[in-house]
Amino acid sequence: MIPFVHERGVAVAMPAANIDTDVIMPKTFLKGTDRSGLDRGLFHDLRFDDAGDVRQDFVLNRQSNVRFLLVGPNFGCGSSREHAVWGMLQYGIRAIIGTSFAGIFADNAKNNGLLLVTLTPEALTPLVARAQAAPAILAVDLENRKITMSNVAPLGFEIDPARQRALMLGLDQIGETLQEAEHISRFQEIYLANNAWLVETAA
Helix, strand or coil: CCCCCEEEEEEEEECCCCCEHHHHCCHHHHCCCCCCCHHHHCCHHHHECCCCCECCCCHHHHCCCEEEEEECCCECECCCCCHHHHHHHHHCCCEEEECCECHHHHHHHHHHCCEEEECCHHHHHHHHHHHHHCCEEEEEECCCCEEEECCEEEEECCCCHHHHHHHHHCCCHHHHHHCCHHHHHHHHHHHHHHCHHHHHHHC
C-alpha cells in the first residue's frame, strides 16, 4: 500500500445520503479475474451515459486529479463488494471525508489503505460548501490529524492510533503482523521447546 502522511489535492463534494456500493462500482465490473480496469468502473453510470460518452455535469468529470471526496451520511452502504474500494484507489482517491460510513465498506477501506475521516455535520458543512462553490484544494495531514482548505478554518479529526500508524507506514494487515516477526519467531521457539510433543506429532 502507498503510505499516507501528508496529502494535498482536489476535493469534490458528493453530499447525498446513502450512496451505495452498487452506485460506486456497478456489478458489470465485478466479472473480471483481477482488479484491472476498476478505475473506469468507479461511479461508471454517473460518469458515462448509455453510449459511453462522458456526462459533463457529473462532479468527477468537472475536475481532474481528484484526491478527496466529501460525502453524505452512510456512504458505502449496500453490498459488501471490495471492488468499490479498489476502484477508488485506482482512480487516485486518497481519502473520503464524511459523517458516517457503512460498516463493511469501512472495513474494506481499512484493509486496503483508503483513509476514511469522520467529522460532525457541523464540521463537514463548510468543506462541502467550499468545494461546491469553486474548485477546491484540500490537504490532509495524517501525522497531526488535521484538515485544511482555503477559506475554511482548519479542522482536527480523530483516528485510531494503530490505524494511523498503519496508514503512515503503508502497511496492510499482513504487513502489520510481519512487523512483529522477531517476537513471533521467538514465541514459536519457546513454545515448541516447552511442548516437544508438538514436534514429535508433526514428524
